[in-house]
Amino acid sequence: MIAQRGVPVIYADELAREVVVPGKPANADIAATWPDVIAPDGTVDRKRLGALVFHDPAARARLEAITHPRIQALAVQRVAELEKQGCPLAFYEASLLVEAGRHREYDGLVVVRASVENQVRRAVARDGFSEAEARARIDAQLPLAEKVRVATAVIDNDGDLEATRAQVAALLDSLAD
Secondary structure, eight states, X not given: OTGGGXXXXXXHHHHHHHHTSTTSHHHHHHHHHOGGGBOTXXXXXXXXXXXHHTTOHHHHHHHHHHHXXXXXXXXXXXXXXXXXXXXXXXXXXXXXXXXXXXXXXXXXXXXXXXXXXXXXXXXXXHHOOOHHHHHHHHHTSOOHHHHHHHOSEEEEOSSOHHHHHHHHHHHHHHHHO
């Protein structure tokens, strides 16, 4: 919805995919740590890797040590590119921003809030996860209340699409002032 209004959005998940492509150091580190998650074409089988790391906190920490610094460096590069273009406003969308303490690096933090039931239902529909896989990913994050506590703005995403759209519009209007 933010991008539809013409505001650039940098998606951490896209950066995460970019840093693990074949030939990149993170891909080699993942292959050395978990050779079974590398597909014949050299790409990371994200579903298989997720099944390993979202049930093993030590494995998840290892993966984050491999990928997070590289994702962060790429995000900094993208922000610098937008600043160079004179972009007055941009968003960085990242699930683990608060967990990593990186929310302090930005001018504000917008948290999109939805009930666990809706988060699970949506992840199952959107990503094809089982309910257990979706819950494991949610459980790997800080409780939503902790993220809301440090937010500068909150979007309630439990309502219908139009209600969410209206909140996003109001937020963007307030930031344009």
